[in-house]
Amino acid sequence: MFKAVQDGKQAAILVPTTLLAQQHLQTFSERFAGYPVRVEMLSRFLTNAQAKKVIAGLESGDVDVVIGTHRLLGGDLKFKDLGLLVVDEEQRFGVSHKEAIKGLKVGVDVLTLSATPIPRTLEMSLTGIRDLTLLNTPPSERQPILTYVGEYDERAVAESIRRELLREGQVFFVHNRVQDIDRVAAHLSELVPEARIAVAHGQMDEGTLEKVVLDFWEGAFDVLVCTTIIESGIDMPTVNTLVVDRADLLGLGQLHQLRGRVGRSGSRAYAYLFFPPDRALTEQAFERLRTIGEATELGSGFRIAMRDLEIRGAGNLLGTGQSGHIAAVGYDLYCQMVTEAVAELKGESIPEPVEIKLELPIDASLPADYVEREDLRLEAYRRLAGVTSSDEVADIRAEWEDRFGPIPVDAEALLEVAGLRAECVRTGVTDVVVTKGPGFGGPKFIARISPLALRTSATIRLDRIYKGSAYKAEPQLLQLHLSTASSIVGDLVAALQDLVPAEEA
Template sequence: MPSLFEMEITKLKGVGEKRAALYRKLGAPTVGDLLRLYPRAYEDWSEPTPIRDTVLNEINVVHATVVKAPTEHRVKGGMLLYKTVVTDGESDLALTFFNNRYIPSLLREGQDYVFRGKVTGSFFKREMLSPEFLPISKSLSIVPVYPATQGLTSRIISSAMQNALLLLPQTLRDPIPDALRSQYRLCHLGFALEHIHFPKSEAELDVARYRLIFEEFLVLQLGLMRIKRGRKEKNLHPLPNRFPAEFEKLLPFSLTNAQRRAISEAISDMAGDSPMNRLIQGDVGSGKTAVAAALCWCVVSAGMQAAMMAPTEILAAQHFTSLSSLLEPAGIRVALLTGSVKAAEKRKLYASLEAGEIDLIIGTHALLSEGVAFRDLGLVITDEQHRFGVGQRSALAQKGTSPHFLVMSATPIPRTLALMMYGDLDISVLDELPPGRQKIETYLIDSKKRVRAFGFVQKHLDEGRQGYLICPLIEEDETGLASVKEYAGLVKDCFPHASVGILHGKMKPAEKDAVMKEFSEGALQLLVSTTVVEVGVDVPNAVIMLIENAERYGLSQLHQLRGRIGRGSFQSTCILVTDIQNEDTLKRLKLFRDTSDGFQIADADLKLRGPGDFFGQRQHGLPQLTIADMSSDLEVLKKAQECAREIMSKNVLDAEEYRGLRAEMRRLFAKTGSDNVVL
């Protein structure tokens, strides 16, 4: 539908500039975008109830005739009421509408309509307040409900949608070629669009939904695979297929079986015909850094360079500290490149890197800078991968010639979401924690018990331990929740003899580093922080964490925060504070309290919050899906992946018959802001 995606929404009948602005707010600036604005739900209008059998205080559907034209009544305060009576031939029903001047022209005396709304009143007199209604001639058994906004009701959108469907060409070109539609039993796009919006039966709706979900998954998978295929297929950096026993001798600890397995799987990839393209998933503290160090050692030992990119300066600095201490004794030259490195120092780093005098460089997005060039880049590692956009995932790899590619994530990702995000990546899971790690005790309390909880924190400080106090906001806002600085004042009053530091995202990198250094060296006993400590701070002596307003975090984020403690040999405790009484919220927090398995928590988080919000607002770089649901449409996803792999294996995506799919790919990925992704 390229032409309709170029047609402004104002071309629709009844859509002026003012209403067009509301459609743009809903993500529908064009007629094509409007047609892809699918209903969020459907109402069943198929079985009207006789008026006398309607259930009081519940939603009912009634088929009735208008007895008399609506009359206008002005009440105190200037509100206008419009009243009328309808009948089904046996009983009457009073209708009242508020401040709707169009009612007299919409409800005609003697005409038949279907009404839907809550019935109130008594056995003798029944009434509906502001019901929805449709003329019998236009009534539908299944009525779409759209994601409305102020000034744009579902009914207005529905009317515009009917007009938009009339603009579809008679011979609408389907982006999915005929042969693929036949192979995967998909209806034509024209049928799907008509019946997703105005289905005449559940069966028609199911056929339309399946087709559109399949298409959305297919377009996403093809886009992700196309990005990954930007790398050459031949392995230009082959390694010997053997476990690095020499590296293991450098370690002050023994590798777990899971770490050994992950290292072996990765080395097997790097010894193969194609470059490695692997995801290492591991719960907090599972030892991904040691796996990364082993692979860096292998690549550098073979005469190549490695690069690791982390999303924050804090995490990049921690990786630099841990990897340089592991690898420099073996003669491996490690450097750190972040945005805060001064210009003169950067120029030196650039020159050393290009000359091959740096073996491993660790950094932030600064690694993507134009001046960064390698002599022979053999391995690219990205950590906390979900925090990078789609374009950034491949940009660093493009600094070399088909390097091996390793993705690391300490955020457990449900299998369904991993399939979506990483498509054809091979996945290694570190499902075994190093020896000595203890389960973190977790408690859920309300603010009335905060003083008692602070006493518990003080007990640990008296024993020489350290702790975190997590506060959700940097500055006060209209919710009235305490800012970090205000909360730190409360903490200092409650812990008058403790040394307290403050850490938040608006601090300059040097300030953050100074606070973290003091905390990690034990100069600070308590760290009052936002979620900036979610990644990057590793202090074995920190054994207690109190999280204020715990309801404001997703389960996976809470799990990441909790993972900052329990990193030493001491028993650790996490205390969640919330005054929210919402049943669903409490159920979510209790699940977290009772569960320590990150993958179980991630699955629950996906089900509760949906894939769009799983990683927080648009951090993951994954295009927003409009109809597909990864928690319930997994089987369709698998079929779409199978189809995408078939297309890519046949190398036919650039053929003329796939032009429509390429257009859909560009349209979907344009929403990620990844301008440098060539599709």
């Protein structure tokens, strides 16, 4: 953004709430205080006269950086030379808003930021329609947030608030119904009489809402009973306990965003996500709460967004639906179908999927104590199942050693199997079955490999070097005798490379 202003362009930041706009204005004004950069805000906190002054400054070029809510998308707004648009908390905007962004000006660079991208946006990134960058390094001293998911318990609520008060911290209590939020605040006052409690929600008038939030920021209150208005980017380092009383009604992205409002100062933070004890959870609500309870490590937003994509579906790439499943089609198959459709429209050839069956009497797996996270193990298996060359196997080996350390025996065997698969792809083999030999002095194992086309010279070499092995030209079946269990995969790879050299394949 600073670079854009340096180059004589204007920059705009689009945010979903007035509170976040106010906070960004304060942060950017402090950062740019030593430079000739004019930063302004457009939101409902401004009077009509103030808003007109900012709009005129944008048209004349006097305003360099503007931070605003949906007001930035108004048709009466004109920029002199907009160069960069940053969309913060992108998941809070609908498709119509995003289409309006495109109409601001042709040739504007757009950067969208989100800890939990909405399924449609994530799908567009995964299929190559949008570029995607992941920030995996958390701020220094940031600790994972201890998360509790369970039935609502007044005693647990009171204890969590009192524990936070004992360390002179503050609490967010999220109740997402404006109709009875004052009653809930009054009940909390009875539960914890010593706590100073304030109420904030989006239907309050601008002056009152701003005063309540500023007073809470300055420490005049201990507990802020609020709606999900605090979800988007609010940064209050002294708030380190979050209580949500109807977590079953909130989305997965919302829950992660709310949890991210605490633990921003390096102190240990706690999140209590409650659901009513007398109601049965829907299947989707159960999946959401289970996912948020399991994904507690720092930087888990992308993993949560991926899970949200699987639970809710990718929506409609050409319409306005931002979530929703194609009936009876799994996520991986859907991605494959979209990729093939895009390739077909581009006139590109679609490679046929390679299906190779390997039945080997060996132990090959990725141990849980080597790769602890289940999603990483599944991704590793998926990559190995799709390798088509020995170079890909070497890349995966180097990555494992770099990320997880020295490779254990079972994982090493898995890489060897992947190497055999790559050889099968090279030689056109689709079926490798290894069984025990007949005994009585015969080979310990017999490998049946098909289909494999061997030249006459290769069959002569087979008879000479691989004693007892046989090749049937009609079904293109190779029966290979193997002597030791420990080197089954290595012997098979060596035999394929020997009988079908790379220049012949």
